[in-house]
Structures are given as structure tokens and as C-alpha cells.
Amino acid sequence: MPIEQLTILAPGLIGGSVARSARARGAAGRIVIWARRLETRRAVAEAKLGDATAETPEEAVQGADFVVIAAPVDAIVPLTRQIAPHLKPGAIVTDVGSVKAEITREGHAALAGKGAHFVGAHPMAGSEKTGWEYGNSGLFTGRTCFVTPGKQTDKKALKAVAGFWSGLGANVVTVDPEAHDRIVAHISHLPQVVASALCAFLSTRDPGWRDFGGAGLRDTTRIAASDPYLWRTILEQNRTEVLKALGGLRAELEGFESALQRCDWPAVTKHLERGSIYRRGLH
């Protein structure tokens, strides 16, 4: 079933990339965009990111078959509730939030009994950059996009959402929302916290030292430049799983520190080897 009208709400880096990618691949007949700030709406209209720009979310979803809510995680459920009465029957709503348990549950509840369907998604295509203007049509190519049906998710809607993201070039991985949150706590949220903590600590020493750093420092800390407010909302929704992952990392670091403390070089080497083997397996 081809998408006649695709509506994108609150485009940032991801939403901007959805618009460009959908257009480049002819994924929708028509693209309508709503952005919260007036100046963003104007800039988006001027750049012709979509075919039309709407003044309100309610107006933007009029007649839409498919809606992508690209807002920060704490704004997704409120927006879903806001547009619920204005969706046409059979409309499908997805999102791009980095945490899925709460959003999937509340998103479904917001549309239940209204003839429209919510299916959560999370394309693993972030960046330390934010803003629709950084979006590009190839952002999802070859990247994982999680699709996270709940127990009550409509099967046809699930298929449509998976098809939408694979149509934008992503490798769709379907998992339940709780498994998703546990996985990303480890492979996305933990690296973020570690990079942030490393930078926060280094800022307490001579900050001029950073200018001497090589590619290692640069790469290891790149994501620490991300927006603190977006990450706060992500950590808020995935607190329990992130705390578990942090506890595991802490134990690993303590083991390393202890081996170094007691000059146990075989144990130090073993830690480094385990890390190296894991990383060499990352393609």
C-alpha cells in the first residue's frame, strides 16, 4: 500500500533525513511538515523540505496515511495524544525515539479505539549534530532501525512501519520494547554516558591538554558533544536499564584498576584482549 501523504512532526536531524530520504526514494506522494518553532517552519518551507508546511500538528496530520513523530522522547506521547482525534481511519503513526517501552505503551493507548495505529521505531542513526538542516537522504542506509511492536500492535500496521524504514534503506530489526531498551542501554546510552563522563573529568584537569590529543581522544569523546537536554530525557526514560549497564561497566573498570594497582600484568593484558576481540568483531 503506497503512502499518499507522509506527515513529519518536529523534524530535527532524523526528521529532516526522513523527509529527504523519502523524497529521494519516492516513498510518499506528498510530504507535509510541522515544526514547533515559527522560524523553523519558515526555514523548512523555504528549503522545500516537504511539499507543504502546516501551522499546527492537528492540521499537519489531516489526511495523512503515515505520520512520523521525530520529536525528542519526552514530546512523542503528548504529540500522539494531541493528533489522535485528527487522524484519518487506518492512519499509521511511528516515531524515532531512543527509548521504547513507555512510548510504545502510551502511544498505543493514545490511539486505541480511534481506528489509527501506533508502532514505535528507533533508527540508530544519531549524531552529535542536531537540527533538520544536517539531515541527509542517506542517513539510514545500512543502519539498524528497531521496530518495537507491543502485544496489541496491529499486524498490518507493523508490516507497514517495517516496510517504511526498510524502504529508506535501513536494516529493520523487530524486537519487543523492553528488549530494545535493554539493548540500547548497552550499545548507545552507556557509550554516551562514558564519553560524557570522560570529558567531564578531563574538564576538571588542564583543559588546554585536549589540544594535544590525537584521533583516539577525538573519536572516543565525539558523542560527548551531543545535546545534554535530549540525553537527559533519554536517560530519564531508560534510567533502570542504564543503571544496570553502568553497574556492569563500573565492575569492569574496578577489575581493571585493581589489576593495574597490584601490577598483575597478565590480568591487565587479559582485560585489553577481551576488549580488543570484541571491537575487532564490530564490522
Added chain:
Amino acid sequence: MPIEQLTILAPGLIGGSVARSARARGAAGRIVIWARRLETRRAVAEAKLGDATAETPEEAVQGADFVVIAAPVDAIVPLTRQIAPHLKPGAIVTDVGSVKAEITREGHAALAGKGAHFVGAHPMAGSEKTGWEYGNSGLFTGRTCFVTPGKQTDKKALKAVAGFWSGLGANVVTVDPEAHDRIVAHISHLPQVVASALCAFLSTRDPGWRDFGGAGLRDTTRIAASDPYLWRTILEQNRTEVLKALGGLRAELEGFESALQRCDWPAVTKHLERGSIYRRGLH
């Protein structure tokens, strides 16, 4: 004073890059190379990495004005002692080791009274790759190269070593060996330990998860793929400073974990902000 003969001992990624860069920039009249393994000597000779390949370190330094010891940190002082009796008067020896206090002290002692000079150096241009074949002539361009004179270092030799590295395109930073070791414990060795620990921990969970990772996981962990044995020798020589840095990072991580535990969102945001500000200042 132009270099007539440059000798490079034990080329890996860095030594291979010194050879290519020196040739590309005409930094020496003639380049002689010695590698420990016979097959490396043959491959290096076949690839014409230098103008000549020697069978032994002693032979390689015959007639050399300038010697770069590109061996792993635990082999630098032994090699310096080995070549000491064979250096011509006024010959200058430098190295590329990632730790400098012990090497600078022992390197100086090995050549003292022999009419030759040791001046430690450390180009910040590593990679998770090892091997001379990955070397390239632009590796040092715009990168920091620490030069670390001790109290007794000959001033003319220091000038020659600083001139050599800036001649290869590096930004030379002159600091005492102890300050160097404290700086790199923070901006190089700590990121390595953190990336390794992150990967070592993730390897204890479902390793298949890594295939879902985005650019964040990839960049944050890249250097974990580095050679564990090279890093063991670096950590061995810089153990005290790395332990201090690790203690500081641990306190930072514990502060973050505690803020997350007690849902202190302003404190969580503050940690992320401090990291973000530091990283945005890294150019």
C-alpha cells in the same frame, strides 16, 4: 644542519610513516632501516621503504647522524644501549615511545659520555592499526609531537630533534618527561582504558548486539581494537599516572551514577553539560 643519514629502527605504523614522510619532504640524504624480523626486513627492502636495509641495529646506525627508534616502549632503552657503542660522535637518537620519564632518563644514561645524544619524543599519531605498511607520509601533519628533554639534555640536540619533527609537519610541544606522562595518562591512556573496558564489559553481554550499534558505539570504541601487548607495556611504564587518572574518572562516573540513581535530573544534566562543553572546545 641537514641530516645525511637517517636510520629508523624497528618500524611499525609510526616508523613506516617517518620513513615515508622524511622521503616525501627530503628530510634526509639517505634512509637506512633495520627491522627485528627477517621477513619484515625483506618486505621493507622490497617496498623500498628506505634506501638500504641493515641486518642488525649496530650495522644500521653506522654513519648515521640521526636515529629514530620506533620500537614498542619496552624495547627502546635496550636498543639504545645496544647501538650506543656504534654511534658516530655527535649522532642524535630520538624515539616515538608513548611514555617518557623512564625512557628519557635511561636513554640519556645509555649514551652519556659517548659523544652521542638522546632526546625523547612522542608523536600523537597512533592508530588501532599496527605495522609499517599502514604508514603514510601525512601521518604527522598538524599532529602534536611531544619532545621531552631531561635536565641534562644537550641544547643543540634538542633543537635538532624538535626541527626534525616539525620538518615532518608536526606541531612540536616541548615539556619535561614527567609532565608529558601526566598529560598522556589523561588524553591518551585513559581513553584507551575506557574504550577497552567498555568493550570488555559489552563482550560479557550478548555480543550480537554490537551489530545494531551506530556511529556512536563505533567511534567510542575504535581504539579498543589496538594491540593489547603494546598497551600493556605502555601501562606498565605509566602505571602511577594512569591510576591517578582512572581514580578521577571513577569518581566522575560514581557521581553520575549516583545522580541517576536518585533521579537528580539537574545534576544529571550538569554532568552531560560539562562533558559537552569540554568536547565542543576540542577542535
